[in-house]
Amino acid sequence: MSFSFCQFGKQSGGRLLSLLEAKNICRKYRVRSYNLGQSGMLEAIKNISFALEKGETLAIVGESGSGKSTLARQIIGIEKPTRGDIFFENERLEFANKKHRKNRFRNIRMIFQNPYESLNPQARIGKILDDVLSINTDLNPKQRKQKIESTLSRVGLLPEHRHRYPHMFSGGQRQRVAIARAIILDPKVIIADEPLSALDVSIQAQILNLLQELQEEMGMSYLFISHDLNVVEHIADHVLVMYQGEVVESGSVSQVFDRPVHPYTQSLFASTPMYRKRFPNFQKPRDKKIKNVKKGACCFAERCPYSEQRCQVEHPDLITKEDSSRVACFKNEN
Amino acid sequence: MHLLRVENLSVSYLTESGEVPIVDRMSIKMGMGEILGVVGESGSGKSMMALAIMGLLSPKMRMRADYINLDGEDLMKMSVEDRAAYVASKAAIIFQEPQASLNPCFSIASQLDETIAFHGGGGRADRKTKALELLDDVGINRPDLVLKMYPHQLSGGMNQRVAIAMALACEPRLLIADEPTTALDVTIQSQIIELLVKLSRAQQSGLMLITHDFALLSENTDRIGVVYSGQLMEHAATENILSSPHHPYTKALLDSIPQLGDRHVKGSRLFALDGNIPAIDQLPVGCRLGPRCPKAERQCVNTPELRSIENYGKVRCHLASVSSVNKAEADS
Amino acid sequence: MIHSPQFYQQSVIPSTVSRWTNNFLKNKLALSAFVLLALIFLVALFAPWIAPYDPAIQFENTKLPPAWYDDGMARHLLGTDDLGRDLFSRLVHGARLSLKLAIFVVVIASSIGMLLGSLSALSNVWIDQIIMRVMDLILALPSLLLAIVIVALIGPGLPNAIYAVAIVLIPHFVLITRNAIKAELGKEYVTAMMLDGATKVRLFTHSILPNILPSVIVQITLAFSTAVLEIAALGFLGLGAQAPYPEWGTILSESHAYITIAPWTVALPGLAIFFTLLSINLVGEGLRDAMELEQ
Numbered sequence: 001m002s003f004s005f006c007q008f009g010k011q012s013g014g015r016l017l018s019l020l021e022a023k024n025i026c027r028k029y030r031v032r033s034y035n036l037g038q039s040g041m042l043e044a045i046k047n048i049s050f051a052l053e054k055g056e057t058l059a060i061v062g063e064s065g066s067g068k069s070t071l072a073r074q075i076i077g078i079e080k081p082t083r084g085d086i087f088f089e090n091e092r093l094e095f096a097n098k099k100h101r102k103n104r105f106r107n108i109r110m111i112f113q114n115p116y117e118s119l120n121p122q123a124r125i126g127k128i129l130d131d132v133l134s135i136n137t138d139l140n141p142k143q144r145k146q147k148i149e150s151t152l153s154r155v156g157l158l159p160e161h162r163h164r165y166p167h168m169f170s171g172g173q174r175q176r177v178a179i180a181r182a183i184i185l186d187p188k189v190i191i192a193d194e195p196l197s198a199l200d201v202s203i204q205a206q207i208l209n210l211l212q213e214l215q216e217e218m219g220m221s222y223l224f225i226s227h228d229l230n231v232v233e234h235i236a237d238h239v240l241v242m243y244q245g246e247v248v249e250s251g252s253v254s255q256v257f258d259r260p261v262h263p264y265t266q267s268l269f270a271s272t273p274m275y276r277k278r279f280p281n282f283q284k285p286r287d288k289k290i291k292n293v294k295k296g297a298c299c300f301a302e303r304c305p306y307s308e309q310r311c312q313v314e315h316p317d318l319i320t321k322e323d324s325s326r327v328a329c330f331k332n333e334n
Numbered sequence: 335m336h337l338l339r340v341e342n343l344s345v346s347y348l349t350e351s352g353e354v355p356i357v358d359r360m361s362i363k364m365g366m367g368e369i370l371g372v373v374g375e376s377g378s379g380k381s382m383m384a385l386a387i388m389g390l391l392s393p394k395m396r397m398r399a400d401y402i403n404l405d406g407e408d409l410m411k412m413s414v415e416d417r418a419a420y421v422a423s424k425a426a427i428i429f430q431e432p433q434a435s436l437n438p439c440f441s442i443a444s445q446l447d448e449t450i451a452f453h454g455g456g457g458r459a460d461r462k463t464k465a466l467e468l469l470d471d472v473g474i475n476r477p478d479l480v481l482k483m484y485p486h487q488l489s490g491g492m493n494q495r496v497a498i499a500m501a502l503a504c505e506p507r508l509l510i511a512d513e514p515t516t517a518l519d520v521t522i523q524s525q526i527i528e529l530l531v532k533l534s535r536a537q538q539s540g541l542m543l544i545t546h547d548f549a550l551l552s553e554n555t556d557r558i559g560v561v562y563s564g565q566l567m568e569h570a571a572t573e574n575i576l577s578s579p580h581h582p583y584t585k586a587l588l589d590s591i592p593q594l595g596d597r598h599v600k601g602s603r604l605f606a607l608d609g610n611i612p613a614i615d616q617l618p619v620g621c622r623l624g625p626r627c628p629k630a631e632r633q634c635v636n637t638p639e640l641r642s643i644e645n646y647g648k649v650r651c652h653l654a655s656v657s658s659v660n661k662a663e664a665d666s
Numbered sequence: 667m668i669h670s671p672q673f674y675q676q677s678v679i680p681s682t683v684s685r686w687t688n689n690f691l692k693n694k695l696a697l698s699a700f701v702l703l704a705l706i707f708l709v710a711l712f713a714p715w716i717a718p719y720d721p722a723i724q725f726e727n728t729k730l731p732p733a734w735y736d737d738g739m740a741r742h743l744l745g746t747d748d749l750g751r752d753l754f755s756r757l758v759h760g761a762r763l764s765l766k767l768a769i770f771v772v773v774i775a776s777s778i779g780m781l782l783g784s785l786s787a788l789s790n791v792w793i794d795q796i797i798m799r800v801m802d803l804i805l806a807l808p809s810l811l812l813a814i815v816i817v818a819l820i821g822p823g824l825p826n827a828i829y830a831v832a833i834v835l836i837p838h839f840v841l842i843t844r845n846a847i848k849a850e851l852g853k854e855y856v857t858a859m860m861l862d863g864a865t866k867v868r869l870f871t872h873s874i875l876p877n878i879l880p881s882v883i884v885q886i887t888l889a890f891s892t893a894v895l896e897i898a899a900l901g902f903l904g905l906g907a908q909a910p911y912p913e914w915g916t917i918l919s920e921s922h923a924y925i926t927i928a929p930w931t932v933a934l935p936g937l938a939i940f941f942t943l944l945s946i947n948l949v950g951e952g953l954r955d956a957m958e959l960e961q
Contacts, residue, residue: 063519078857105863117854122682122876131872135863163679170610181858200375201546202583202626205590205606212603227520230549234592234604253597271524273553274594285521288475 017087018051019221020075020108020189025049025084027070044070045245047318048084052189052238057215057222059236059253061229061268067245068225072191075223077104089188106136109182113194115174119166125152125177126162129184136185147184155180156210172203176210183214191223196231208235229272233257241265244299247318251325261327264300298329306331337540338364338387338508341400345382348394354615356382356395358564361640361648364508364557367538369531371551371572373587374561375611380544383561384510388427389417405507423453426501430513432493435500436485442469442496443481449503468499473529491522495529502533508540509533515550527554548587552576557647560584563612563622566640570647580646580654582629583607621651629653682876689956696952703945706761713762717755718743721912725750729928747917747931748924756912757938763913764942767828768893774832775893776886779839784870786840787847798844801837809834809892810899817905827906831896835889842885846878880957887950891943898939914939 025048028041045067052058062068074081080095087093088107094100112118120128126148133144149159155176166174175195182190192211196204212235215222226232232239232253239256241249241264249262260266263283269275270282283305293301293312301311310330318328345357357379364370374380386397389409402409405424409417429435437445446465447455455461469477472495485493494514501509511530515523527543531554534541543555551558551572558575560568560583568581579585589605609626618624620635627634633652640650680688691697709716718741728750731738738745744754786797804812816830850856850873859873900906901915909916914935921931 063521076861078861102863105861110858110861112854112858114854118858120855120859120873120877123872124679131859131864131868132862135868165679165682168679172610178858181862200611201548201587202375202590202607203610205604206608208592209603209606229520230592230594233594233597257597267521271521273524273549274591276553278594284524287473287525 017090019054019089020052020223021050021087022071022075023049023085023087025071025074025081025086027067027074027079028082043245045074045242048242048247050240050247050250052221052223054188054221055215055219056237057224057235058238058240059224059226059232060240060242061226061232062242063227065244066242068242069193070245071242072110072193072223072225076108076110076191077101102136106185107187108189108191109185109187111175111178111182111190111192111195114198115171115178116166116198118178119174121166123165124162125164125166128177129162129181132181132184151180151184154183154214156206170203171199172206175199175203175207179207179210179214183218183220186218187220189221189223191225193225194227195224196226196228204231211235229268230274241268246299246328247326248300248329249325249327251323255323255325261325261332262300262329263304263306263331267303267305335366335406336363336403337366337368337405338362338542339401339403340383340387341402343383343386343397343399343402345379345386345391345395345397348396353396356564356614357386357397359640360561360564360566362559362566362569364540364542366507367534367540368557369534369541369543369555371555371558372542372544372561373546373548373551373558374544375546377611377614378561379564380561381512384427384512384542384544387421388425388510389414389421390427423504424506425508425510426504426506427510427512428494428497428501428514430516432490432497432517433485435497436493438485441482441484442488446481446496446500446503449500453504455503464503465499468502469496471502471533472496472499473525474499490518491526494518494526498526498529498533505537506539508542510542510544512544513546514543516545516547523550548591560587563617564614565622565650566648567623567650568647569640570649574646578646580643580649581651582627582653583623586628686953686956686958689958690952693952693955696948696955699945699948699952702941703949706942706945707765709758710762710765713758717752717758719752719755721751721756721759722910723751725752729924729931731928732930732934744934745928745930747921748928753931753934756917757914757935759912760914760917760935761938761942763907763911764894764897764939767824767897767913768890771828771832771835771893771897772886772889774828775835775889776839776882778832779836780843780882782836783840783843784847787844787851788870794844797840801840804833804837805841810896813896813900814903814905817900822905822908824907824911827897827900831893831900834896835892838885838889839882842881843878846881847874850874850877880954883957884950884954887946887953891946891950894939894942894946 025045026043027045028043031040031042048071050058060068060071073079075086077093077095085092088104093104129148129151130144133139133147139147148162152159152161157173157176157180166177169177195211196207199207208231211222214220224232224235236253238252239250240247241256241262243264249256249260249265256265260269266279266282267285269279270284285303286305289302290307290312296315297313298304298311298316301307304311308330316328316330318326319332320326340360340362342359342361343357344355344359346353346355360383362370372380372383382391385391387402391397399410404421407420409421412420443465446468447461450461450464455464465481466477469480474480474492474495480488480492480496488496509530514530515526518526527550530541530543543551545551555572557569557571559566560575560581562583568575568579568584575584576588579588586605586607590607592604607626612618612622621627621630621638624630624634631653636652638650638652640648641654642648643654725742725746727739727742727746728748730742730746732745733740733743742752742754744757747753747756782797786794807815813827813830813834816833817826820826820829856869856873859869864872897906898913898915898918901913902919904919907913907916909920917935918932921928925932
């Protein structure tokens with residue numbers, strides 16, 4: 001199968017790059033199948049490319065297993081991509097390069113999904129934040145204390161809260177602490193991996209507002225990973241829709257939310273009660289999977305309501321349209 | 335004729351330092367074949383209420399109720415054994431994690447068979463036919479294949495379907511679904527909800543859909559109960575709640591979901607309730623929403639009671655009737 | 667628990683250790699066991715001053731019953747044994763010996779075990795596999811049997827018995843350290859701290875170590891009680907401390923032939939072992955509850 005995205009790479013090769021760019025990122029994992037006793041390679045993400053501009057929010061939408069968290073792990077630098085390049089401020093980030101790592105960890109910060117797991121239970125909040133500062137900055141203890149207090153106030157907590165342990169906070173407050181930890185170094189990019197999904201409904205809106213507030217004040221870019229369509233529509237500037245490790249559609253929020261083209265994107269809308277009124281004609285995915293779909297065919301061919309013979313054999317290229325939105329579907333090629 | 339009438343159901347948790355109330359005087363009514371949505375946040379007691387109705391509370395819990403009338407019989411007047419048998423024949427429950435109701439050591443066939451046999455399923459061949467029928471009913475394509483499988487070989491959505499099939503084996507008059515789709519993907523979620531609603535309509539059985547997701551309830555339910563901090567805050571028909579919620583909490587919940595077409599605009603914010611959900615052992619005085627409520631007034635330090643409001647439903651708020659009058663004035 | 671700031675403000679947040687201490691102090695049973703254990707330790711520490719006689723001196727009155735019997739004598743509080751040695755003195759010195767040995771054994775076993783466990787968890791699959799299979803080998807045999815085999819191989823005697831018991835205890839420390847570290851490594855806060863730019867050493871000392879400490883502390887108390895018991899068992903079998911030494915197991919083995927004539931010479935060292943083990947185990951259980959460990 002030849003489905004390279006060279007086109008996309010070449011286009012941006014000449015000009016100045018965006019703040020954060022990912023080009024053709026692949027990540028394979030070695031998996032052992034217990035049924036057969038063989039080991040094989042699982043391609044968790046395939047040829048993912050995107051660009052994130054300063055002060056913008058790029059939302060990555062997908063179901064579980066779509067590889068969106070894997071993508072985050074490659075970008076942040078927890079894992080080394082099997083293939084592909086990540087550019088930050090016009091510089092290619094080397095995974096092993098110490099200087100690059102330090103720079104990356106300072107400027108790209110992460111907010112995890114579950115605030116109950118991302119804070120060390122044995123450390124006071126102040127200690128957690130102080131560690132971040134003492135590792136990454138040259139501030140003296142007094143300046144660090146000031147910075148910690150101002151950051152805590154900024155995320156809607158009290159300066160006194162630095163004496164507390166994580167278990168003394170509710171989920172929403174913990175997520176505020178996690179946000180404080182992410183912004184305390186004044187980063188340029190924040191990767192938020194499902195930051196709302198572990199929170200209660202009435203708390204979700206608080207955190208969403210806080211994220212927007214901070215972005216407007218500090219001019220950060222967000223890579224916002226979510227499965228929640230109305231949250232994405234609310235916060236995103238650009239949207240990347242992923243299915244089984246591939247980008248099936250991407251574009252600005254109005255392109256994706258007003259005129260979604262890919263059948264998978266459409267079926268996402270059809271499955272979400274709120275959007276069914278907006279898009280009454282969209283089809284849900286097939287209940288019954290199509291059998292005998294060839295390996296390497298379109299990733300959505302099994303469940304696609306419009307699946308044709310060609311879809312089950314060939315893989316559609318991710319084609320960039322005139323309005324710079326991208327879709328990978330044969331239906332849309334002509 | 336009501337399928338389920340619960341009056342003043344309280345559940346509390348026994349600790350060394352006394353009882354901690356988790357559910358406080360909850361009263362709920364469900365008609366025959368009605369779909370009731372119960373919405374609330376984690377720890378609000380919505381699941382405890384369901385478990386109490388089913389008689390599945392852990393021994394550390396205590397429940398009290400004036401009556402729990404299920405299909406014409408009062409559960410509170412029965413002995414423990416009678417009650418368990420009666421509830422098993424009339425009601426069934428499915429949980430968020432389908433794994434919770436499926437045993438990983440046995441095949442789907444043997445688990446379904448056991449349930450069917452327990453409810454008087456007849457001979458071996460009859461039971462097998464019944465099992466195949468049930469799996470077919472819940473939209474499983476190859477029931478014969480699935481019967482031979484074990485829970486770990488099936489996906490989460492399929493497992494949830496099997497769990498529903500098992501719940502249906504006793505032909506329940508009341509099916510309680512406690513967050514049935516929270517653990518599932520978006521596209522699978524809507525399939526499962528549709529299935530539950532379809533089955534409920536087809537068999538004229540009641541469905542109690544417990545969830546934290548308001549959007550899920552808006553399309554499918556006849557009536558909605560809103561639970562906060564162990565109390566029923568509002569209980570009314572779905573269209574009433576969606577069009578003119580009387581309780582500030584319901585209104586806040588609805589407003590805090592981003593609306594359709596609500597795009598990123600600089601400075602625009604969602605409506606959000608301040609503060610945190612109070613811990614169950616540190617409840618505020620008076621109205622439990624009080625400290626977070628945007629409309630709180632002086633009288634809110636008095637505990638509000640659930641009151642009926644004409645042409646609407648029941649609301650637990652001092653300001654409910656006032657605000658509805660104001661709304662009527664504003665409309666006219 | 668949620669402490670909402672709008673309702674009340676806690677002025678001083680107790681540290682984790684002081685919270686654990688408070689939890690422990692609330693547990694009456696564990697606290698009384700702790701007092702008993704502390705008494706035993708004090709007795710062991712000041713044995714030469716507490717014991718009225720040298721444990722090896724033989725008096726004329728052999729098999730003298732304890733003082734509260736009609737034919738007992740006040741100067742031999744717990745009576746004498748078959749050779750006329752003062753039993754109280756022997757038990758007091760025995761406590762000193764048993765606890766000293768047990769502490770020694772636990773220090774050796776825990777340090778080697780934790781080292782191997784950390785190595786196993788943090789290094790590559792091969793080293794991990796080799797260490798774990800060796801530990802499996804040790805765990806496959808009943809501990810006392812293994813200790814006997816080791817002593818039989820390297821010869822009886824106190825030092826060898828100590829090594830044997832230490833070797834028997836090592837796998838438990840390796841397993842618990844390795845599994846705890848592995849579990850910690852998978853947790854998100856370790857990843858989060860790595861993303862803060864923390865070095866591996868800092869990750870280990872700041873994030874992993876404090877979180878595995880509770881399980882290791884509980885394991886230490888368990889190992890301590892096992893050590894006391896096994897050393898006594900080896901002594902009883904004549905493989906550990908040798909005859910005139912006032913070690914509890916040895917005292918038992920010397921006197922068990924006279925159980926019908928002088929039952930107190932068997933019962934009293936037995937009770938000493940029993941109460942020591944009971945108090946250690948209760949304290950261990952109390953610590954586990956206090957540190958909010960699951961299980």
